[in-house]
Amino acid sequence: DAMVIQNPRYQVTQFGKPVTLSCSQTLNHNVMYWYQQKSSQAPKLLFHYYDKDFNNEADTPDNFQSRRPNTSFCFLDIRSPGLGDAAMYLCATSGGKAPGDYQETQYFGPGTRLLVL
Amino acid sequence: AQKVTQAQTEISVVEKEDVTLDCVYETRDTTYYLFWYKQPPSGELVFLIRRNSFDEQNEISGRYSWNFQKSTSSFNFTITASQVVDSAVYFCALSEAYSSASKIIFGSGTRLSIRP
Numbered sequence: 001d002a003m004v005i006q007n008p009r010y011q012v013t014q015f016g017k018p019v020t021l022s023c024s025q026t027l028n029h030n031v032m033y034w035y036q037q038k039s040s041q042a043p044k045l046l047f048h049y050y051d052k053d054f055n056n057e058a059d060t061p062d063n064f065q066s067r068r069p070n071t072s073f074c075f076l077d078i079r080s081p082g083l084g085d086a087a088m089y090l091c092a093t094s095g096g097k098a099p100g101d102y103q104e105t106q107y108f109g110p111g112t113r114l115l116v117l
Numbered sequence: 118a119q120k121v122t123q124a125q126t127e128i129s130v131v132e133k134e135d136v137t138l139d140c141v142y143e144t145r146d147t148t149y150y151l152f153w154y155k156q157p158p159s160g161e162l163v164f165l166i167r168r169n170s171f172d173e174q175n176e177i178s179g180r181y182s183w184n185f186q187k188s189t190s191s192f193n194f195t196i197t198a199s200q201v202v203d204s205a206v207y208f209c210a211l212s213e214a215y216s217s218a219s220k221i222i223f224g225s226g227t228r229l230s231i232r233p
Binding site: 040041042043045048088092104105106107108109110113 | 150152159161162163167208212223224225226
């Protein structure tokens with residue numbers, strides 16, 4: 001089945017130690033998104049890629065970076081995680097091109113829960 | 118500015134009861150999309166439905182139904198004969214149309230608990 005995959009599902013890191021979260025998709029969608037979701041809150045968009053074009057949200061901290069080496073993969077790098085960065089990180093895709101696809105609908109992966117010690 | 122309001126923070130009902138989750142939105146766009154997503158305890162956001170602003174027909178899918186009313190800027194979600202597996206956080210969301218990437222504005226979510 002076509003899907004959005006996130007690895008790992010749980011990630012533990014130390015305060016200040018760089019960490020990378022990964023996302024892959026088999027949907028062949030041209031847009032990929034990264035969201036941060038803290039407990040009992042709605043997801044908050046960090047940035048998105050439209051193909052290779054990177055679009056950062058204005059309030060996304062510099063500590064968060066992203067890479068998209070190809071259509072299928074997208075990475076979230078947290079350069080120096082702080083305790084406040086502990087959250088669920090959700091990857092999503094949109095932009096289906098097949099007949100019947102909802103181009104504007106975002107499809108989410110299962111998320112990576114990040115714990116910062 | 119676009120905004121989505123889900124006034125119900127938490128709802129708890131007994132299994133088999135019907136329950137309606139409210140969603141009110143604000144937008145200046147004439148063309149937009151509305152969504153409902155379900156987030157079970159596992160964390161994944163599951164897409165349930167998309168509705169565009171030109172289609173006010175209500176939709177039914179099994180036990181789920183959606184009532185879209187532009188006159189009141191509402192897009193309410195009803196679960197009939199609720200089941201324990203329906204327990205989750207439900208997000209209503211809005212996105213503008215015709216952008217290169219769909220930027221979604223989420224409501225704050227409604228936590229639904231179905232008691233056996």
